[in-house]
Amino acid sequence: MSRETLIDLLYLFSATTFVLALKGLGSPKHARQGNMLAAFGMAVAVGATFFKYVDGHSLHHVWLILLAMFIGVIVAVPTARYVKMTAMPQLVAIFNGVGGGAASLVSITEFVHIKSSHPATYVTLEVLLGVLIGTVSFSGSAIAFAKLQELMTGRPITYPGQQAINGFVGLVSAALIVTILITSSTPLLWILLALSAVLGVIFVLPIGGADVPVLISLLNAFTGLAVAASGFTLGSNLLIVAGTLVGASGILLTRLMSKAMGRSLSNVLFSAFGSNVTASGATTREDGRSVRSGTPEDIAILLGFASRVVFIPGYGLAVSQGQHVLRELAELLESRGIEVFYAIHPVAGRMPGHMNVLLAEANVPYEQLVEMDEANSELQTADVALVVGANDTVNPAANDDPGSPIYGMPIIKADLAENVVFLKRSMRPGFAGIENELLYNPKTTLVFGDAKDTLTKMVAAVKAS
Amino acid sequence: MGNVLLQYATVLILTAFVGTEIIAKVPSILHTPLMSGSNAIHGVILVGSMLILGEANTNLQEVLGFLAVILATLNVVGGFVVTDRMLEMFKPKTQKPKGPKNEEVAQ
Structure with a gap:
């Protein structure tokens, strides 16, 4: 068997x-093995590439390749290992971006x-x-x-004629591609x-910031397609398969x-979601409706009388890193015979x-999620719904207000519970920038402050009672 | 053009169907790890980056190739490590807590 055939077989293996890794990643049981398998396949492909012949000679600059890889590893491993869990989405964004850049x-x-060989x-076109x-x-x-x-601001940045300008830049790019096809001009x-x-x-x-994860998924698919395009140029089935897999599954995932x-x-992509809703938020507040706020101790008493408590966590919990204290509170309530789960x-x-x-990081039992x-x-049968740092995902406007930008989004109906408690940093609207009617509901009590601090005080108060 | 392009196009189209088919039933809690995992997979551009640096014969090509290998390595290594870290957190909850919980139910 020739050297090239062997390398191609190894690529086929990778x-x-x-394919198997993507399949594994789709089920909770096999997700981790799936990821490991892909990493192994990647190592095989990279290893095999060192022995490949290009233009009739073995790879030049092997030391340069190793040096570049070394730099990449030195930067990537600590970054990926030690960045906080809350920063995961941005990390995926940046690792995706560099992949696109490499392609x-x-x-x-x-x-x-x-170019010199007049392709x-x-x-x-593929290039x-x-x-x-x-x-x-x-x-x-x-x-x-x-x-x-x-x-920079997480809000959508809009300006007059935005769609037209974007469309124009897109058209100019297309025209430029045609021109380069004809002239093969490097400049x-x-x-x-x-x-x-x-x-x-x-x-x-x-x-808008709330939609960025969907966007990252789409850009991820884009990078996949760019890799597939490079695969065409380099004549590599491996790149075409891997790139297309990611491109196709990424587009489907984005839609899901x-x-x-x-x-x-x-x-999601074109409506500048959440940019023009602050105005309506301001008018609601001018109605002079008041909210009811309470202390952590008040809430501890309320919880003490409950028989069923539902925690509804959101981004605020992740920011304050209060997940361990939340679990502690849950265990404390359970030890007093109160039924607890997380929605x-x-x-x-x-x-x-x-x-x-x-x-999961805080070891909350899977069954309680x-x-x-x-x-x-x-x-419907819960006594207290404790909303910890969530907002848009419990906003009844998604059900009731056809004019709301989030109308139609499925929500957790916290308002069904006997009492609703919000742990919030401020009256600021949530990530999508939409006012939440539930805050003004007579059932609702607000506790202002950092979620972790508030939870810690509540744990102390429940213990003391 | 001819056969080679046709062969690549065949691979592309069949793979596109495979790609959409195998993730069609993914539960929403796995959306993010799946995104992150597939992010690592497109890091296979590292193979392409190695090849272009390996065939570089001008300074420009060397510089671009060198940069490409660095970026692609970041993509591959960072992608797999982040995904593993996410999935690591899924693991204990399916295994560890189940034992005692079941016992409680039995009592």
Whole structure:
């Protein structure tokens, strides 16, 4: 068996592991093995590549390759290991962005490399698509990162004629691609690169912080497609298979995610969701309606008389890192014969499954995590719904107010419980920027402050009573 | 053009169907790990980056290739480690707490 055949067989093996890994990642039982399997497949592919011949010689610059890999590992491992759980979405964004950047660089370099041999038009087209998609993913992910990391406002950034301008930049890019196809001009390629970067930025600007996870999933799919395009250029089935797998599954996943929020993908991407609702929030407050606020001690007494308590966690819990104290409170209540469970909204927090991950970290028993539909039927008989740092996911406007931007999103019906308690930092509306009627409901008590502090005080008060 | 392109296109189209088919029934709690895991998989661009650096014969190509290998390595390594860390947190709750809980029910 020739060397090339052997390497191709190893690539085939890797591609197979990627398919199996994606399948594994779709079920809770096999998810972790799936990820390990893909990592193993990746190691095999990278190892095999060292022995590959290009242009009739073995790889040049092997030391340079090893050095670059070393730098990558030195940066990536500590970052991925030690960044806080709350920062996970931004981390995924940035690792996706660099992948897009790499795909774009591969395409550019291949263009420079093969230009002298006058490649067929379709080869150039693949290169240009790789550059365009990869760069959009890179710059778009960078903005998504900045939004999530709060380096810039999480609100949608809009300006007059935004759609028209975005469309125009898109058209210019398309025209540029056609021109490069005809002229094979390298300077124009650099302009395309710059323009793609701009396109990624202006595409992401109008998307609100709450929708960014869906966006990251889409950009992830984009990077997959850019990798597939590079695969065409380099003539690598492995890259085509892996890239297309990620591209196709990523687009489906993006649609599933927006469905979980009760919205369509185009609504997520183009409606500048949450930008114009602050005005209505202000008028509600001018009505002079008051909210009722209480102390942690008041709530401890309320909890003490309850027989069934539902915790509804949200992003605020993740920010304050209060998950361990929350579990402590739950255990304390349970020890007094009070039934406790956690109602998990599928998109609570800043990425789907965020709350499951967070509570699992605090060793909350799996059985106490109840999904939305089940939670809603249980809430009718609950005495207290304790909303910890959640807002939009319990906003009744999603059910009642057809004018609300979140109308139609499935919510956890906290208002069904006998009493509703909100632990909130301030009266500020939630991540989507929408006023919450439930805060003004006569059943509702608000406790202002950091969720962890408040929970700690409540634990102390329950213990003392 | 001809056969090679056709062969690649065949692979692309069949893989696209496989990609959508195998994740169609993923539960919503796994959306994020799945996104993160597939993020790591497209890090396979590392193979492409190695090849372009390995065939580089001008300074420009070397610089671009070098950068590409760094970025792709970040994607691969970071992607797998983050995903593993997310999934690590899913694991104890399906196994550890179940034991005692079942015993309680039995009593």
